[in-house]
Amino acid sequence: MKTTLKLLGTCLATLVLASCGSYPDNDCSIGNVVIDCENAEVYNHFVAKEQDINASFQKGAKKLTPNEEEQLRIDLVEYYKNHKEDLQSVYLKIKDSVFGARDPLSVYEMRSEELSYFKERAEERKKAKKFTETLNIRAYEVDTSFYEGQDKLPYLVYEIHNTSDSTISGVVVNKVIEKNGEIITPNSPTHYLLSEDMILPKEKGKSVVRPDEKLVLTFEILEGVKIKPEILSYSFKND
Numbered sequence: 001m002k003t004t005l006k007l008l009g010t011c012l013a014t015l016v017l018a019s020c021g022s023y024p025d026n027d028c029s030i031g032n033v034v035i036d037c038e039n040a041e042v043y044n045h046f047v048a049k050e051q052d053i054n055a056s057f058q059k060g061a062k063k064l065t066p067n068e069e070e071q072l073r074i075d076l077v078e079y080y081k082n083h084k085e086d087l088q089s090v091y092l093k094i095k096d097s098v099f100g101a102r103d104p105l106s107v108y109e110m111r112s113e114e115l116s117y118f119k120e121r122a123e124e125r126k127k128a129k130k131f132t133e134t135l136n137i138r139a140y141e142v143d144t145s146f147y148e149g150q151d152k153l154p155y156l157v158y159e160i161h162n163t164s165d166s167t168i169s170g171v172v173v174n175k176v177i178e179k180n181g182e183i184i185t186p187n188s189p190t191h192y193l194l195s196e197d198m199i200l201p202k203e204k205g206k207s208v209v210r211p212d213e214k215l216v217l218t219f220e221i222l223e224g225v226k227i228k229p230e231i232l233s234y235s236f237k238n239d
Helices: 037-055 066-094 104-132
Strands: 027-030 033-036 136-144 153-161 167-179 182-184 190-193 214-220 225-237
Touching: 033 037, 033 066, 037 066, 037 104, 066 104, 104 225, 153 225, 167 214, 214 225
Parallel strands: none
Antiparallel strands: 027 033, 136 153, 153 214, 167 182, 167 190, 167 225
16 A cells, blocks of 8 residues: 655754753753753754754755655664664653653654655655666657647657556656756656546547557656656556
Protein backbone atom coordinates (compact mmCIF):
# COMPACT_ATOMS: atom_id res chain seq x y z
CA MET A 1 0.00 0.00 0.00
CA LYS A 2 1.38 3.40 -0.94
CA THR A 3 1.73 6.05 1.68
CA THR A 4 0.85 9.65 1.00
CA LEU A 5 2.54 11.93 3.46
CA LYS A 6 2.36 15.70 3.64
CA LEU A 7 5.67 17.04 4.98
CA LEU A 8 5.29 20.04 7.30
CA GLY A 9 8.02 22.00 9.10
CA THR A 10 7.48 22.07 12.86
CA CYS A 11 9.33 24.09 15.47
CA LEU A 12 11.10 21.99 18.10
CA ALA A 13 11.31 24.78 20.65
CA THR A 14 11.38 28.53 20.89
CA LEU A 15 14.49 28.22 23.03
CA VAL A 16 18.13 27.58 22.22
CA LEU A 17 20.03 27.01 25.44
CA ALA A 18 22.96 29.23 26.32
CA SER A 19 26.22 28.08 24.76
CA CYS A 20 29.03 26.81 26.94
CA GLY A 21 31.53 28.93 25.03
CA SER A 22 34.92 28.83 26.72
CA TYR A 23 33.54 27.36 29.93
CA PRO A 24 32.50 23.79 29.18
CA ASP A 25 32.46 22.85 32.87
CA ASN A 26 29.77 25.41 33.69
CA ASP A 27 26.07 24.72 34.01
CA CYS A 28 23.27 26.54 32.19
CA SER A 29 20.49 28.03 34.29
CA ILE A 30 16.93 28.76 33.20
CA GLY A 31 15.16 30.22 36.19
CA ASN A 32 15.52 27.63 38.90
CA VAL A 33 16.42 24.86 36.44
CA VAL A 34 20.10 23.93 36.15
CA ILE A 35 21.27 21.98 33.09
CA ASP A 36 24.63 20.37 32.53
CA CYS A 37 26.42 22.48 29.94
CA GLU A 38 27.54 19.53 27.82
CA ASN A 39 23.95 18.29 27.62
CA ALA A 40 22.83 21.79 26.68
CA GLU A 41 25.22 21.70 23.73
CA VAL A 42 23.81 18.33 22.67
CA TYR A 43 20.29 19.78 22.85
CA ASN A 44 21.36 22.84 20.83
CA HIS A 45 22.80 20.63 18.08
CA PHE A 46 19.53 18.69 17.89
CA VAL A 47 17.51 21.91 17.68
CA ALA A 48 19.83 23.16 14.92
CA LYS A 49 19.24 20.00 12.88
CA GLU A 50 15.49 20.42 13.25
CA GLN A 51 15.75 24.07 12.26
CA ASP A 52 17.68 23.07 9.12
CA ILE A 53 14.73 20.93 8.10
CA ASN A 54 12.22 23.67 8.92
CA ALA A 55 14.25 26.21 6.94
CA SER A 56 13.77 24.12 3.77
CA PHE A 57 10.04 24.93 3.91
CA GLN A 58 10.53 28.69 4.10
CA LYS A 59 9.59 30.91 1.18
CA GLY A 60 12.62 31.58 -0.98
CA ALA A 61 14.60 28.69 0.47
CA LYS A 62 16.88 26.77 -1.86
CA LYS A 63 15.05 23.85 -3.43
CA LEU A 64 16.61 20.67 -2.07
CA THR A 65 16.95 17.45 -3.99
CA PRO A 66 15.19 14.35 -2.58
CA ASN A 67 18.62 13.05 -1.53
CA GLU A 68 19.38 16.28 0.34
CA GLU A 69 16.00 16.25 2.08
CA GLU A 70 16.53 12.63 3.04
CA GLN A 71 20.04 13.34 4.36
CA LEU A 72 18.77 16.10 6.67
CA ARG A 73 16.42 13.62 8.27
CA ILE A 74 19.04 10.89 8.46
CA ASP A 75 21.32 13.30 10.33
CA LEU A 76 18.60 14.20 12.86
CA VAL A 77 17.41 10.62 13.38
CA GLU A 78 20.93 9.26 13.89
CA TYR A 79 21.81 12.15 16.20
CA TYR A 80 18.79 11.38 18.36
CA LYS A 81 19.66 7.69 18.53
CA ASN A 82 23.17 8.53 19.68
CA HIS A 83 22.13 11.14 22.27
CA LYS A 84 18.58 10.26 23.29
CA GLU A 85 19.33 9.97 27.03
CA ASP A 86 20.92 13.43 27.15
CA LEU A 87 18.19 14.97 24.99
CA GLN A 88 15.38 13.52 27.06
CA SER A 89 17.15 14.57 30.26
CA VAL A 90 17.26 18.20 29.10
CA TYR A 91 13.67 18.11 27.90
CA LEU A 92 12.36 16.73 31.18
CA LYS A 93 14.04 19.60 33.02
CA ILE A 94 12.77 22.40 30.76
CA LYS A 95 9.36 21.14 29.59
CA ASP A 96 7.45 22.79 32.46
CA SER A 97 9.33 26.07 32.38
CA VAL A 98 9.88 26.71 28.65
CA PHE A 99 6.84 27.55 26.56
CA GLY A 100 6.77 25.68 23.26
CA ALA A 101 9.42 23.09 24.14
CA ARG A 102 8.70 19.86 22.30
CA ASP A 103 9.65 16.37 23.28
CA PRO A 104 12.68 15.35 21.16
CA LEU A 105 11.17 11.88 21.00
CA SER A 106 8.09 13.18 19.15
CA VAL A 107 10.34 15.06 16.71
CA TYR A 108 12.42 11.92 16.18
CA GLU A 109 9.30 9.85 15.49
CA MET A 110 7.93 12.41 13.02
CA ARG A 111 11.20 12.72 11.11
CA SER A 112 11.65 8.93 11.14
CA GLU A 113 8.25 8.59 9.47
CA GLU A 114 9.25 11.18 6.89
CA LEU A 115 12.52 9.32 6.34
CA SER A 116 10.57 6.14 5.61
CA TYR A 117 8.56 8.13 3.08
CA PHE A 118 11.71 9.37 1.33
CA LYS A 119 13.17 5.87 1.25
CA GLU A 120 9.94 4.55 -0.24
CA ARG A 121 9.99 7.24 -2.94
CA ALA A 122 13.66 6.55 -3.65
CA GLU A 123 12.88 2.86 -4.12
CA GLU A 124 10.03 3.75 -6.50
CA ARG A 125 12.36 5.98 -8.53
CA LYS A 126 14.92 3.20 -8.71
CA LYS A 127 12.32 0.71 -9.94
CA ALA A 128 10.92 3.23 -12.43
CA LYS A 129 14.38 3.95 -13.83
CA LYS A 130 15.09 0.25 -14.23
CA PHE A 131 11.75 -0.32 -15.97
CA THR A 132 12.20 2.74 -18.22
CA GLU A 133 15.53 1.37 -19.40
CA THR A 134 13.71 -1.70 -20.79
CA LEU A 135 11.41 0.47 -22.95
CA ASN A 136 12.04 2.18 -26.27
CA ILE A 137 11.62 5.95 -25.92
CA ARG A 138 11.68 8.32 -28.86
CA ALA A 139 12.03 11.99 -27.93
CA TYR A 140 11.50 14.74 -30.50
CA GLU A 141 10.31 18.33 -30.81
CA VAL A 142 7.35 19.41 -32.88
CA ASP A 143 5.25 22.53 -33.47
CA THR A 144 1.61 21.62 -33.01
CA SER A 145 -1.74 22.67 -31.57
CA PHE A 146 -4.12 20.49 -29.58
CA TYR A 147 -7.29 22.55 -29.89
CA GLU A 148 -9.10 24.11 -32.83
CA GLY A 149 -8.12 27.76 -33.17
CA GLN A 150 -5.04 27.38 -30.99
CA ASP A 151 -1.75 28.71 -32.37
CA LYS A 152 0.93 26.13 -32.97
CA LEU A 153 3.40 25.93 -30.12
CA PRO A 154 6.66 24.01 -29.70
CA TYR A 155 6.41 20.78 -27.71
CA LEU A 156 8.78 18.08 -26.58
CA VAL A 157 7.18 14.70 -27.31
CA TYR A 158 8.03 11.51 -25.43
CA GLU A 159 6.81 8.51 -27.41
CA ILE A 160 7.19 5.51 -25.09
CA HIS A 161 6.94 2.12 -26.75
CA ASN A 162 5.81 -0.45 -24.19
CA THR A 163 8.11 -3.34 -25.06
CA SER A 164 7.40 -5.05 -21.73
CA ASP A 165 4.81 -7.70 -20.87
CA SER A 166 3.07 -5.32 -18.44
CA THR A 167 0.05 -3.10 -18.99
CA ILE A 168 0.73 0.48 -17.91
CA SER A 169 -2.21 2.31 -16.31
CA GLY A 170 -0.49 5.47 -15.08
CA VAL A 171 2.78 7.36 -14.74
CA VAL A 172 4.16 9.99 -12.40
CA VAL A 173 6.53 12.48 -14.04
CA ASN A 174 8.80 15.10 -12.55
CA LYS A 175 8.90 18.00 -15.02
CA VAL A 176 12.47 19.09 -14.33
CA ILE A 177 13.70 22.07 -16.34
CA GLU A 178 17.02 23.79 -16.94
CA LYS A 179 17.01 27.57 -17.15
CA ASN A 180 20.10 29.76 -17.38
CA GLY A 181 22.21 26.78 -16.37
CA GLU A 182 20.13 26.12 -13.22
CA ILE A 183 18.27 22.85 -12.70
CA ILE A 184 14.77 23.56 -11.33
CA THR A 185 12.64 20.82 -9.81
CA PRO A 186 8.89 21.38 -9.38
CA ASN A 187 7.37 21.36 -5.90
CA SER A 188 5.31 18.32 -6.80
CA PRO A 189 5.32 15.81 -9.67
CA THR A 190 2.55 15.37 -12.26
CA HIS A 191 0.31 12.30 -11.96
CA TYR A 192 -1.00 11.24 -15.35
CA LEU A 193 -4.34 9.46 -15.65
CA LEU A 194 -4.06 7.91 -19.09
CA SER A 195 -6.66 8.63 -21.75
CA GLU A 196 -7.27 7.63 -25.37
CA ASP A 197 -5.52 10.72 -26.78
CA MET A 198 -2.27 9.69 -25.07
CA ILE A 199 -2.12 6.12 -26.42
CA LEU A 200 -1.22 4.69 -29.83
CA PRO A 201 -2.87 3.07 -31.66
CA LYS A 202 -5.90 5.20 -30.85
CA GLU A 203 -8.95 3.44 -29.52
CA LYS A 204 -12.06 5.07 -28.07
CA GLY A 205 -12.22 4.79 -24.30
CA LYS A 206 -8.74 3.31 -23.95
CA SER A 207 -7.01 4.15 -20.66
CA VAL A 208 -4.11 1.70 -20.46
CA VAL A 209 -0.99 1.03 -22.52
CA ARG A 210 -0.84 -2.64 -23.36
CA PRO A 211 2.29 -4.48 -24.49
CA ASP A 212 3.55 -3.22 -27.88
CA GLU A 213 1.42 -0.05 -27.64
CA LYS A 214 2.78 3.47 -27.20
CA LEU A 215 2.29 6.15 -24.56
CA VAL A 216 2.68 9.73 -25.83
CA LEU A 217 3.55 12.50 -23.35
CA THR A 218 3.88 16.13 -24.44
CA PHE A 219 5.62 19.01 -22.71
CA GLU A 220 5.34 22.61 -23.86
CA ILE A 221 8.71 24.21 -24.63
CA LEU A 222 9.20 27.70 -23.26
CA GLU A 223 11.81 30.10 -24.58
CA GLY A 224 15.17 29.71 -22.88
CA VAL A 225 14.03 26.58 -21.02
CA LYS A 226 15.24 23.02 -21.54
CA ILE A 227 12.84 20.30 -20.41
CA LYS A 228 14.22 17.19 -18.71
CA PRO A 229 11.26 14.94 -17.81
CA GLU A 230 11.96 12.24 -15.22
CA ILE A 231 9.55 9.32 -14.82
CA LEU A 232 9.28 8.69 -11.07
CA SER A 233 6.91 5.74 -11.02
CA TYR A 234 4.51 3.59 -13.03
CA SER A 235 1.17 2.05 -12.21
CA PHE A 236 0.27 -1.29 -13.72
CA LYS A 237 -2.96 -3.11 -14.41
CA ASN A 238 -3.34 -6.85 -14.09
CA ASP A 239 -5.18 -8.16 -17.14
